[in-house]
Amino acid sequence: MEKTKICMGCFEELPDDATVCSICGFDNKTIKREVQKWCQGAVIEKRWLLGCRFSQSDTYTIWRAWDSVLEIKCFLLVLNDDSDMALSDIAVLSKENDIDFKILSAGIVLDRKVLCISADRTDIKEDELCIKENVWGEKDIISHIDNGNTDKNDILPADTLLNDRYQILGIVGIGGFGITYLAKDINLLRNVAVKEYFPKQWVQREQNYVSIRHSGMVEPFKYGLKSFVSEIKMTAKFIHTENIVTVTDAFFENDTAYMVMEYIQGESIGRELRKRKNKLYDTQEIKEIFVPVLKALSNMHERKMIHCDISPANIIRKKNGEIVLIDMGAAKYIYDKKMTFTASFLKPDYAAPEQYQTAKSGKAGNEGTWTDIYAVGATMYHCLTLEKAPDVIKRLESGTDKIKVEHRFKLRDRKKWIKLACDCMELDRTKRIQESYTVLERIDELS
Structure with a gap:
């Protein structure tokens, strides 16, 4: 397999017949290999590989960079030696509000104040970016958390x-x-x-x-x-x-x-379920939970990744109502056939049959997008009925794929939703819904 040619100025793919990058203008014939200096080709603190200079002012220089720890393209904003600007006061903005900038980290690097910044696209030009100071006002920061009687032996003490x-x-x-x-x-x-x-x-x-x-x-x-x-x-x-x-x-x-x-201030759907007792979610609430989850999964699946651990505990509702999917501990690439570290530590009420087979055989092979779909169905079933889905092992042993649903849940507004959840939980992965966008289409039809 031929290796992809990469521009060492912006770390984007470079056509085989090109040396000058059309995105950043860097001439890849001039590649340097220097260490611990602020110049193209330098490796900074054994982490960042510098590309070309993106922009420069009287106060700072911005470099394109490759972060070898996170394995992402990024920008490093380096303040000049004589700058008294505080890193916490810097805002990185898009002039036309069409680029998403995120400040990832800040610190002293080679005796210089440095911000690590991520953008949702790297083909940006200097005039699309705006650096401002003192735009935040007073920040709302939690300064203490009460852990009560938590065992202190294994945890790092406060103020570490x-x-x-x-x-x-x-x-x-x-x-x-x-x-x-x-x-x-x-x-x-x-x-x-x-x-x-x-x-x-x-x-x-x-x-x-x-x-x-x-x-x-x-x-x-x-x-x-x-x-x-x-x-x-x-x-x-x-x-x-x-x-x-x-x-x-x-x-x-x-x-x-x-x-x-x-840091997400909010509560997991798992905790919500425990609090609700006998109060069922209405179908609009179900939609508000699962549409964002399925959109997140669609993004993962497009990158050939599967989450492998969808459950109420890994879905967080922020205080503003936004739904966030967390915990990639079991995630893997679809084409990765190696035994995953967490394959033997499944959540019994949400794991798909093929995950049990992997755990038993010690050899991965049948997991795919449909594996996440099963867990979505089991989680949806739990939210619709306030009861956990039927045990996979018992279903396999009994030889029946049909899930018996109590009559009280077969109300008109929930019946089709429960059928959708059950369709997601087909034991035979080839009969199961295969893609997250198909579930989204079904939800759209139910609305």
């Missing part, structure tokens, strides 16, 4: 400073393979969520460091760490995608890895 910029405030979640903290980004003066790779069954805390319990757990820990890094890079593909959590930074420290994400 990670990567010289993320101040731990408390925990927001603990799973089998990681701990998620609420933190303050002291450089950008905003709250972030920081997820630490911490597989509790294999490691223990020694001061702030992560220590493997014994030699037999070294290889599982390394394999899990590789999977966590893959999660970071996959999530970073969707920085500008609506309804998918935004990753902003990642780093290694304390003998483990950390992923920094936007």
Whole structure:
């Protein structure tokens, strides 16, 4: 297979017969390879590969760059030595409001103040970008979180400073393979969520460091760490995608890895379900939850990725009502036939039959877009009935694919919705709805 030719000025694909890039104007005959200097071809802090200079003013220089940690194209805004501008006061705006800019991280790099910025397209011109100062006003930042009687042995204590910029405030979640903290980004003066790779069954805390319990757990820990890094890079593909959590930074420290994400103030659909008791969602509420989820999945599926862990716990409703899909820990590329790290840690009420087969055989092969569709159907069924979908194993053992639905749920406005959920949960993957856009079309017909 021939390698794709890449412009080293903007990191876009370059036609085979071209040396001068039509996007950034860089002449790829002049490629340099220098280290620790602000020039094209320099590798900065073993992370950023500099492309060509994008723009320059009396206050700053903006470079195109490749972030090797997140594996994304980005821009680095580097303040001049004599600039007294605060990084937290800088806003990066589109003059015509047609480009989505996101400030990912900020810090001191080679003794210079630097902002890492992402844009939803890289073919932008200098006159399309606007840099402003002091536009924020007072920022609303959470400064404390009460974790009550949480076991303190495994978690990092409050006020721990990670990567010289993320101040731990408390925990927001603990799973089998990681701990998620609420933190303050002291450089950008905003709250972030920081997820630490911490597989509790294999490691223990020694001061702030992560220590493997014994030699037999070294290889599982390394394999899990590789999977966590893959999660970071996959999530970073969707920085500008609506309804998918935004990753902003990642780093290694304390003998483990950390992923920094936007902090979402809201509540999972799983928690909502527990609170509702006997109060059913109406069909409009169901639509408001699942249309954004399916649109997010459509974006993933277009990139040949599958989420593999759709469930009420991984769907968050923000305080403003926006729905966000989180947790790419089990996500993988459709063409990846290797055994996934999380294949044996399925959510029994939402996992598709082929995921159980993968976990049993130790060999992936039948997962695809239809796998996510099954989980969407099971989650939708739970929201429609306030009851979990029938157990997959029992359905397989009984040899019947038909799901019995109680008469009280067969009301006119819900009957077709429940049929849609059941169609998504066909045991035979070849009979199941295959694509998220098909489910969206069915929902549109029900509206």
